[in-house]
Amino acid sequence: MSDEVAQARANENAGSTPGEARPKVVFEGVDKDFDQGGQPLPVLRGVDLTVKEGEFVCLLGPSGCGKSTLLNIAGGFESPTAGRVTIDGDPVNGPDARRVFVFQEYGIFPWASVWDNVALGLRHLGKAEQAAIIQPTIDMVGLQGFERSYPMELSGGMKQRVEVARALAVSPDVIYMDEPFGALDSLTRLQMRAEIVRIWQESQTTILFVTHDVDESIQIAERIVVLSARPGEISDIITVDLDHPRDLGSPEYGRIKNRLFETLGVSHSI
Amino acid sequence: MTATPYLILVASLGVLWFASAKMGRGRRWVMPICVAMALFVVWHIAVTAAGSEITPTPLEAGAAFAQLVKSNRLWGDVVASLFRVTAGFFLAVAVGIPLGLVVGWSTKTFEALNPIIQGLRPVSPIAWIPFAILWFGIGDGAGVFLIFLSSFFPIAVGTVAAVQNISLVHQRSAMNFGLKGVELFRRVVLPAAMPQIITSLRIALGVAWLVIVAAEMVGMDSGLGYLINDARNMGKRYDLVAATMIVIGAIGIVLDLMIRRLERFDEVRWGYAKR
Numbered sequence: 001m002s003d004e005v006a007q008a009r010a011n012e013n014a015g016s017t018p019g020e021a022r023p024k025v026v027f028e029g030v031d032k033d034f035d036q037g038g039q040p041l042p043v044l045r046g047v048d049l050t051v052k053e054g055e056f057v058c059l060l061g062p063s064g065c066g067k068s069t070l071l072n073i074a075g076g077f078e079s080p081t082a083g084r085v086t087i088d089g090d091p092v093n094g095p096d097a098r099r100v101f102v103f104q105e106y107g108i109f110p111w112a113s114v115w116d117n118v119a120l121g122l123r124h125l126g127k128a129e130q131a132a133i134i135q136p137t138i139d140m141v142g143l144q145g146f147e148r149s150y151p152m153e154l155s156g157g158m159k160q161r162v163e164v165a166r167a168l169a170v171s172p173d174v175i176y177m178d179e180p181f182g183a184l185d186s187l188t189r190l191q192m193r194a195e196i197v198r199i200w201q202e203s204q205t206t207i208l209f210v211t212h213d214v215d216e217s218i219q220i221a222e223r224i225v226v227l228s229a230r231p232g233e234i235s236d237i238i239t240v241d242l243d244h245p246r247d248l249g250s251p252e253y254g255r256i257k258n259r260l261f262e263t264l265g266v267s268h269s270i
Numbered sequence: 271m272t273a274t275p276y277l278i279l280v281a282s283l284g285v286l287w288f289a290s291a292k293m294g295r296g297r298r299w300v301m302p303i304c305v306a307m308a309l310f311v312v313w314h315i316a317v318t319a320a321g322s323e324i325t326p327t328p329l330e331a332g333a334a335f336a337q338l339v340k341s342n343r344l345w346g347d348v349v350a351s352l353f354r355v356t357a358g359f360f361l362a363v364a365v366g367i368p369l370g371l372v373v374g375w376s377t378k379t380f381e382a383l384n385p386i387i388q389g390l391r392p393v394s395p396i397a398w399i400p401f402a403i404l405w406f407g408i409g410d411g412a413g414v415f416l417i418f419l420s421s422f423f424p425i426a427v428g429t430v431a432a433v434q435n436i437s438l439v440h441q442r443s444a445m446n447f448g449l450k451g452v453e454l455f456r457r458v459v460l461p462a463a464m465p466q467i468i469t470s471l472r473i474a475l476g477v478a479w480l481v482i483v484a485a486e487m488v489g490m491d492s493g494l495g496y497l498i499n500d501a502r503n504m505g506k507r508y509d510l511v512a513a514t515m516i517v518i519g520a521i522g523i524v525l526d527l528m529i530r531r532l533e534r535f536d537e538v539r540w541g542y543a544k545r
């Protein structure tokens with residue numbers, strides 16, 4: 001581990017100093033092994049990470065390094081083999097409606113209309129109260145006019161917006177996004193990134209966003225956590241000190257990109 | 271000469287064939303009609319060539335059909351068969367779908383009940399006829415019971431498979447938003463399984479229609495199956511047998527078309543679309 005990383009991590013785990021945001025999601029020594037034909041398959045090793053309240057953190061790493069697994073552990077869908085994850089100090093032991101997942105594959109329900117999908121987390125409210133939340137949320141993700149449509153009638157990007165809207169509707173305090181834009185074309189992806197940043201700025205929600213796209217992480221995250229190839233360990237943490245909207249041609253952008261490629265062990269000059 | 275109507279038919283089909291080039295929507299019916307007519311012609315030629323006195327030609331079957339329609343006999347038998355199929359089928363739906371949902375969702379229930387279901391399933395409903403008659407007598411009760419048995423297994427097994435196929439993301443979405451109990455079934459398990467359940471309903475209704483004819487032939491005194499038996503036994507009226515077979519086929523097609531309408535609902539269309 002380089003000194004820089006050690007320093008980054010030390011800062012990371014120093015806890016909250018006055019005036020700074022509170023720790024929200026805290027990973028403490030998280031290990032995860034899967035069973036592979038009777039043999040343990042080590043997937044995550046010693047993940048220590050503190051995500052602060054309202055922070056936008058990207059988990060970046062090569063395919064198969066355990067990004068989804070780490071997110072699933074935070075979301076309560078998997079349990080760690082060792083270590084633990086706490087949110088607001090309470091250990092995670094199962095999914096919780098206050099923390100919403102946006103899945104790598106479409107998680108919205110194809111049998112329900114856009115409106116009914118977004119209503120899922122609001123089903124305990126009266127119809128009028130629901131509408132007062134659902135309509136603005138649908139407008140926010142740019143799907144006005146498609147309230148009665150079914151997912152099969154929407155494009156990939158629109159489906160992903162429905163899923164984002166379904167998550168936002170419950171005003172979650174954490175949103176987990178697992179490569180939500182992976183299946184989209186590059187133009188739609190750029191547009192969705194801009195939108196997710198805007199939504200994050202408006203809602204001040206804590207976001208943990210998994211990607212294997214270097215540019216995506218620099219464009220959206222406040223902090224980028226780099227995982228090594230399996231078994232995934234944190235190999236670098238980079239703070240992106242750029243204001244939105246970000247200038248993709250700035251020297252700082254290039255510097256971060258170089259460092260990420262170096263950490264990931266790939267050369268980007270072909 | 272009896273072949274004359276066929277020659278006229280073939281000639282007019284030829285005209286229809288060439289005219290179809292200029293037709294719009296009706297065009298896709300031209301081929302199937304031509305093929306059906308060709309089969310009728312083959313049927314006719316085969317019967318006349320073999321010189322069979324007793325096997326009916328299509329014309330004789332058509333005449334027998336007209337006779338059946340005029341007599342009041344046909345409608346009573348159609349209603350009897352349809353009643354048994356409908357009642358037995360709806361009973362099977364009412365029991366099979368809820369049971370299938372629970373067995374598919376809960377691993378423990380599955381482990382407990384699946385071996386029994388799989389053990390009873392291969393027993394032909396026809397083999398149950400002696401017991402059906404013993405318990406319910408010769409009449410609608412036995413028919414309804416047999417149709418219940420023959421539709422129940424496709425429906426229950428299809429529903430179990432449908433529930434076990436629910437994708438992990440949808441299960442996790444449900445967990446994430448805290449869905450439990452009845453609400454979980456109503457909002458996720460049932461709708462997710464619905465397209466495949468409808469397919470199993472289609473299969474079940476098809477099987478039911480096959481079984482009721484056989485059951486009525488063996489152990490009942492009304493219905494289309496009984497009509498076939500009766501026509502044969504009372505003076506070897508094979509023309510009536512053939513006419514009844516055509517009625518059975520036509521009703522089967524109508525039943526299938528009716529159940530396929532379920533596939534058009536917005537809530538299930540996703541399950542049939544090419545993805």
Ligand SMILES: Nc1ncnc2c1ncn2[C@@H]1O[C@H](COP(=O)(O)OP(=O)(O)OP(=O)(O)O)[C@@H](O)[C@H]1O
Binds near residue numbers: 035041043065068070
């Ligand atoms: N339920 C499971 N059982 C066994 N092995 C699993 C399971 N889930 C994941 N794995 C294994 O764990 C490793 C990490 O998987 P994971 O899905 O977390 O990777 P990822 O970083 O999200 O990859 P990608 O970028 O391709 O989505 C993979 O090698 C995978 O085979």
Ligand SMILES: [Mg+2]
Binds near residue numbers: 104179
């Ligand atoms: Mg993944």
